[in-house]
Amino acid sequence: MYFLKPNLTFQTYSSTKNFPTDWDLIASNNIFLSQDYLSILEKSAPINMVCFFIGIFEKEKLVGVSLAQYINLTNVNSLGDRDHCFKTMLKNFIFKRLISNVLIIGNNMLTGQNCYQFSSQIKVTDGILALNEAAKELKIQLRKQNHKIHLTVFKDFLKTKANLFETPNFKSYYRFNTQPNMVFPIKDSWHTIDDYISDLTKKYRDQYKRARKKADAITKRKLPLSEIEKYHKQINQLYLNVAQNAPFNTFYLAENHFEEFKSTLKDNFLFYGYFIDEELIGFNTLIKNHEDIDTYFLGYDEKHQRNKMLYLNMLYDMIGYSINKKYKRIIFARTALEIKSSVGAKPIEMIGLIKHENYFLNQLMAKSFAYFEPKIAWQERNPFQ
Template structure:
């Protein structure tokens, strides 16, 4: 265990289990599922290739003020894909020639955030704290953490994902030579308080989009949807994993592969707060959805799709409507669809929420070049749809 207080007023831990009950109680962060021990432990337990660490910031009285979830991964620059494939390929080549990224070995990347979830789920700040000060202390603590363990050999640091309203705080990272950039936005749907059921949602739509929804339900009428439980998940996981990999391989930006074995723990620990459903055609799984219910939000997690059958049976379109129906039935306020497939998500009512990341290279000269590289990475453009009546 690495656990020490230093001049940056920080404690370092290498596992959730090492953080004391006293610290958890002082932070009072577990009303947010993403900072619950069960959730963090489930991710940690099922991803042995990732190095997990946790930073707890403390004040002068040794009282915890913030918690940051740290993951260290091997990131391949080829993990960045975009519709502008030719441009990205050129940028990759330039980055390699300038030795920003290694030629053959992956980049050793330290991430403060959640590798497998979009949104501000990596840094928890206790109430009544100066958030700008906390961000500065976190940046110092990360540097101290890396310098104190020579075995880490970190190439770069990434802090993710911050909404626009937080940028006046997180822009303090620029003073520590971090460079902001954006990839795909989170597509977010606000659930209207007047939608008591899915029919109310359909009634709020323009005719064109309502017809499209009814067509998707007609196409998918043969599909059977089943709840995945802690008891029946084992037999379904192999096929779910195959379907997930097909979707992940199409993503424009992917920091790492999610191990679906994690679903066993999440379903067991979070129960009804973790949504998991499989889509069947006869005796074959052709898709699945997963999601986290966190306070008054439903956050779509990963999905799997049989692309060969998707067009004929409108599998993905049906999944989007099912997410919406779940959110309405559970009387939630927000549905976060996450990144990817922005246009089709906008056709069901979602709007883009920009998410900013901050990246810095460990070496100063490469970091200055990195800034130019990041300025070229832009979210994939898409045509925003407006399906609701005014």
């Protein structure tokens, strides 16, 4: 137990089995801080990731919960497989030697504010300061294990929460903006997918019809745990087809990741397979998070993706499901910004904070961050005008 201001302490945990009994009571508004979800990370986190869990206490009463992740980028081709030019190889060389050991306060596997949940008994600013102290302690623990942290990151906060970090404790951090979180708000007037389609302009109704026609030969079904296990090899290959072509990677999922998800979260985790003649050609996953549906990882065969407009059809399927089930929002996350925009998702700007442990390198953070952050040019669409 580590002491902060009077009556406020924090405790770090390496296993969910040691959680206080009221952990889920504090985390009740966000499945991504629940004991069930965090136990999945404990059992099937990426091979280069170690998860830590943080409890904040006031007079021995749990008042806040959070997640931290140590990521070792040494053995990950973080800048993707698509570009093998000298500039990319140079970036990878620098990346792995100067910024490969990263401590993230938050969840690097998700998009959005999934860093913490605090009870009303403490101020959010006090909770944030406690997390900063917890980060310092975790860096000491990791150093004892011969893991010297290069970068500390506080990940994914709404711009409206930027004032939480306007304290001397965060003066040395560089505040950055990454790609926006694409969020799809569901109108109260939509009761079926037909209501959504009728609100589209002609151009985007035609896009919907064209995509659906392309997918005539595809059958889609929700897979239970037994089928996720059955198609284990195909699922991992389809996932890697997408992940290895991403412009930036910090991890690859463990091979048992989806099985652990389904086994633990059960009906709160949905896995949809897309088939042609019983051949699995793609999949997507969804997580129920109270009034939100969060899209998770997906995979597809690139040939069928191009010929069948598979990714776009997946987006329409997610929209149809979420409307039918009366959800309020779909969290589409980052990547593929323009196509998500074309179905109605809106960009929500997020901020993060980052600091290099070397003082002189930290002074260059603004320039170096711009050098490594992939540049994504895209045009926002509005399919309802």
